[in-house]
Amino acid sequence: MKTLFLISFAALAFASPAHAQPVAAQTAVSTAGLDLGTARGVRALDLRILHAASALCGTPSPADPRGRQDYDQCRADARATVAAERERLLANARSNAPVALAAGQ
Known part of the structure; x- marks a missing residue:
């Protein structure tokens, strides 16, 4: 039986990469x-x-190198935030143990 897993995570989003307002x-x-x-x-x-x-x-402006750096950092932070839950999901899948996860910040 398949179980539906949801991973919720919070991250910093840049409303405007030029202004980098988290x-x-x-x-x-x-x-x-x-x-x-x-x-x-x-x-x-x-x-x-x-x-x-x-x-x-969000989407960085191609004309804003700093905005692109902020965007790349934001994506890395978001992926790092969910990394532990991702590993837990994969470990449970390998053991065929059905679990329900709900994590968030």
């Missing part, structure tokens, strides 16, 4: 439809996490 943001990443016991499923989860982090952090 604001709290939150989203959820679902593992529905993924087989986390396979490399393909893990890659798909990582891509979902990356897309969620990118959405949280």
Whole structure:
């Protein structure tokens, strides 16, 4: 039986990369439809996490190198925030232990 897992995380999003005003943001990443016991499923989860982090952090202006740095740091921070929950999900998938996770900040 498949269990639906949700990972919620908070990150800093830059409302305007030129101004780099941090604001709290939150989203959820679902593992529905993924087989986390396979490399393909893990890659798909990582891509979902990356897309969620990118959405949280906004879009930097190509003309603003500092904004791009802030954007890259924001994505790295968001992915680091969810790393422990990601590892827990993968460990549970390897052991076939169904669990429900809800983590957030």
